[in-house]
Amino acid sequence: MMRTKLLSLVPRATVACRHMSSATKLTTVEVNDKTGIATLTMNRPPVNGLNLELLRDLQQSIEEIEGNKSCGLILTSSNPTIFSAGLDILEMYKPDKERIRAFWTQLQDVWLALYGSSVPTAAAINGHSPAGGCLLAASCEYRVMLPKFTIGLNETQLGIVAPQWFMSTYLSILPRREAERSLNQGRMFTTEEALRVGLVDEIASSKEEALAKCADFIATFAKVNPLARSLTKQQFRSADLQQLENERVQDLEKFLFFINQPAVQKGLGIYLESLKKKSKN
Numbered sequence: 001m002m003r004t005k006l007l008s009l010v011p012r013a014t015v016a017c018r019h020m021s022s023a024t025k026l027t028t029v030e031v032n033d034k035t036g037i038a039t040l041t042m043n044r045p046p047v048n049g050l051n052l053e054l055l056r057d058l059q060q061s062i063e064e065i066e067g068n069k070s071c072g073l074i075l076t077s078s079n080p081t082i083f084s085a086g087l088d089i090l091e092m093y094k095p096d097k098e099r100i101r102a103f104w105t106q107l108q109d110v111w112l113a114l115y116g117s118s119v120p121t122a123a124a125i126n127g128h129s130p131a132g133g134c135l136l137a138a139s140c141e142y143r144v145m146l147p148k149f150t151i152g153l154n155e156t157q158l159g160i161v162a163p164q165w166f167m168s169t170y171l172s173i174l175p176r177r178e179a180e181r182s183l184n185q186g187r188m189f190t191t192e193e194a195l196r197v198g199l200v201d202e203i204a205s206s207k208e209e210a211l212a213k214c215a216d217f218i219a220t221f222a223k224v225n226p227l228a229r230s231l232t233k234q235q236f237r238s239a240d241l242q243q244l245e246n247e248r249v250q251d252l253e254k255f256l257f258f259i260n261q262p263a264v265q266k267g268l269g270i271y272l273e274s275l276k277k278k279s280k281n
């Protein structure tokens with residue numbers, strides 16, 4: 001907060017972008033002084049796996065952006081080929097009892113903050129975006145993706161089940177038939193396929209272009225009354241948000257029960273091994 005206040009004293013002409021949060025975190029926030037748009041970058045090598053710490057930083061950054069009166073939020077990644085590999089499977093495989101509770105609760109918080117954000121949101125998807133990575137992108141209002149990557153909710157391929165609020169997020173973008181079929185299949189879409197079904201809105205040839213297209217989308221609201229816009233967005237999303245708010249505890253217990261099933265643990269172990277083998281080849 002102190003940092004933000006001090007930065008606001010710096011004459012505007014001298015800085016094009018203000019770094020609002022520290023690079024020691026797993027996320028950074030940069031606010032463009034010209035457009036007022038905040039870019040939130042995930043930075044957890046090697047694959048932006050969503051572990052407890054990255055989720056905490058994501059939530060703090062979203063709150064920071066909500067609090068600093070930014071005109072919009074663009075979510076992206078510092079990794080040139082991976083937006084996010086989704087939930088860090090190591091959080092769910094042979095989990096620590098207390099930590100896994102905190103982890104899932106934090107994921108719920110991030111989704112509530114991002115899906116329910118009062119500012120316009122867009123994702124510059126500059127790399128692969130499976131499962132939890134897709135959830136983050138899909139929680140935004142607009143998506144621009146680079147070619148030759150993949151995106152989708154692939155949970156069933158791992159022998160796990162996307163909970164109701166993952167499904168609601170998909171349903172806020174895709175026609176019901178497409179959402180149901182691709183979730184059942186655990187389908188990963190190529191960039192071109194994602195554009196065709198409407199999972200992404202545009203394709204860009206570079207990260208810079210993706211960020212610019214996201215900024216253009218956010219700029220479409222420049223002349224719209226911000227309160228009217230955000231209350232309208234809230235009305236569209238409130239049923240989904242309320243459902244998770246009302247069922248948070250049950251959702252956590254369902255997750256814990258499911259993830260601790262021996263068959264699920266065995267499946268996650270095999271999947272992790274296959275990822276490790278692949279990375280060694």
Ligand SMILES: CCCCCCCCCCCCC/C=C/C(=O)SCCNC(=O)CCNC(=O)[C@H](O)C(C)(C)COP(=O)(O)OP(=O)(O)OC[C@H]1O[C@@H](n2cnc3c(N)ncnc32)[C@H](O)[C@@H]1OP(=O)(O)O
Pocket residue numbers: 046047049081082084085086087088089090128130131132133154155158160161162163254255258259272275276277278279280
């Ligand atoms: C009645 C109804 C009941 C309902 C109940 C509901 C209960 C809820 C159940 C649980 C729901 C959970 C929802 C889960 C969501 C998820 O997000 S699960 C995660 C899914 N993610 C993936 O499948 C992606 C896996 N990764 C990849 O496909 C690739 O890594 C990549 C992202 C395409 C990148 O490829 P590449 O650049 O080639 O990198 P790699 O060499 O593959 O990986 C580098 C190292 O990173 C490790 N790694 C990759 N992904 C993950 C990950 N998600 N978690 C942990 N670690 C990961 C990989 O193993 C490599 O590690 P090293 O070998 O040690 O280098």
